[in-house]
Amino acid sequence: MLADLTANSVADALARRETKPLADVEAAALARPPALDALEALRPASHIKIIAEIKRSSPSRGALAQIADPAALARSYELGGASAISVLTEGRKFGGSLADLEAVRAAVALPVLRKDFIATPYQVFEARAAGADLVLLIVAALDDTTLRELYDLIVALGMTPLIETHSADELERAAALGAQLIGVNARDLSTFELDRDLFGRLADRFPDGAVRVAESAVLSPADVAHYRASGADVVLIGEALVTGDPIANLSAFLAV
Template sequence: MLAELLAGSLQDAHQRREVISTAAVERAALKREPTLDVAAIFAPRERVHIIAEVKRASPSRGELAAIQDPADLAAAYERGGASAVSVLTEQRRFRGSLDDLDAVRARVRVPVLRKEFIGEEYQLLEARAHGADLALLIAAALDQKTFERLAEFTRQLGMTPLLEAHSKDEVLRCLDAGEGFVGVNARDLTTFTLHPERFGELQSLIPRGTIRVAESAVATPADVRNYRDSGADAVLIGEALVTKHDPTATLESFLNA
């Protein structure tokens, strides 16, 4: 499934590049205002940081929420105390778009993460051109040379890479890729099964000073508390927020866990 998702995202990026050249996207990226100080915003504090996600659908759950106005949802997240907003831009299985990223960036003052299956520099230029402060890079989707090259390019554009791992080997690969947030995803992207214990098993490999992000397998405040107790600096939450009637109140309950 992961290989299929990456191939689809690269094909979609190729089609966009036929309309908007790499040079044009690069010019747009360089004209953007500087990225926000993500490191300062995610500085250690008593309460966990939450990255709240704009997510319409997923391969494992299908349609989750219509989300007619992603900017309104992102603003609700900001009111609820989110430290950042993640925007899924993959269009085939997650029903996202770069228009969603534009809308969210224009509305909120917190950092914005482009969550996408990224495999080439063009997609990172797009992320910066559309206002992203962070970009997701998945270790399992890339060979190490490409992973490290894209992580470095992300930093050159002023963004922070969120380096995602699912195993001990992938955590070590993330550390070899240099500075960035390190995320441990409880969801196996080949089978889409959940392993909530995975973050606790792997977090000790991530050195102090690196922001440790727990991803997936969050349904209740107790899940957030368990991640925090296991050493998470931040928790990325999508489905548990977009499926609720009041995402602001839900987010506040997670922060107070």
Template sequence: MTSQSVMPDLLGELIRAAHRQTAARRAEVPLTEVESRAQAAPAVRDFGAALRAPGLGVVAELKPRSPLKGPLTDDYRPAELARSYEAGGACALSVLAHTEGFGGHPADLATVREAVGLPVMRKDFIVDEYQIAEARAYGADAVLLVVAALTKDRLAELYAYAEGQGLHILVEVHDEAEAHTAVGLGARNIGVNHRDLRDFRIDLGLTGRLRAQVPADRVLVAESGVRSPVDARRLRADGADAVLVGETLMRSADPAAAVAELKNSQAHGTTQERS
């Protein structure tokens, strides 16, 4: 049974919401106009190179809420938060643009891109070329494609379209079969989401198990459940080139310090327990 056949209702609803939100924006601004804006957008920053930099990279995420945890902040200031993440040493930023589930908006991409010099990725359930063109039009440098949200053919179509827009791509997987799909697609950057799509439990051991399936020349980004420097150090030892961290940073009283602590976890050899 594939992960697509066991997707829980929450994930299915988030994907349906992505379709609804995209259709509403398309009705206001046609794809041809968005593609024209994308062509005039600032040059793409090298998201892939940022992930490949020496040491453990931290992709810091911006999102005002979570569909599982509810509000993560009552004072969402994307530009200010982005600057804090950059000051802490983040290698790139992930910006939630999904409105119904996460409280974000595609326009947040432009706000963040203008505030920092880091590469910016649109994180969303991308199901349509419109979202990809929209990401580039708002200044995004990369997009996330979730294997579980797409058929193989649709994944390949959207991957090719994103490449055509000059964007970098992070392909997210949740199990061995999806990792095989991502590698077969030729994905250079592969994200391992530790959250089980069936019951939403976190399995930090997944990155280590999938590393052997991913060629050494591909970048591996460990996603979800990274709560402390102990977790970051473990994932680096398991073969992760970077960690993508959202909730822990969003709840931190000092986001810059929290990013720095994760980034420097190996150097300092901290034995802090997970929060």
């Protein structure tokens, strides 16, 4: 399933490349004002930090929310105290687009993450051209050579890679990259099964100094407290924020 999601995202990027050649996207990426310092925004603090996600649907959960105006939702996230915003740009299963990312970028002063199945340099240039400050790389979807190439390109463009893992072995691969921002996704992207305790089991295997991000499966403040107690610096929350009152939910999540 992860392989299909990635193959589809790469195919969609190749189709866009027909009308927007790499040289154009590269030029647009380099013409952007510099990316925001996401590592600074997500630096460990005395309180948990939240990356708030804009996601219309997912293969595991189906339709979640219409989100006619992603910029307005992003402004609510900013008002509610989020430290960064994640925008799903995958179109087929998650209902997102690069236009969503651009609209969000224009609406808020927070760092913005391109959340997609990134496997080619073209997609990284697209992210920067749309105004992304962070780009997600999923270790399970990439071989080490590609992972290194994309990681270095993200950094060279002034952005911050968020390296997503789902096992001790993948955490080691993230550490070998020198990654400073590493996530553990509670959801296995091959089976879509949730393991809420995976983050806790892996928390002390993060490399020294890395910012520790717990991804997925937060529905209540108790879930945030559980991740915090297990060592998370940051939690990435989608479903609970797009289906409920974003400002009220953020303030409850930040109060733990």
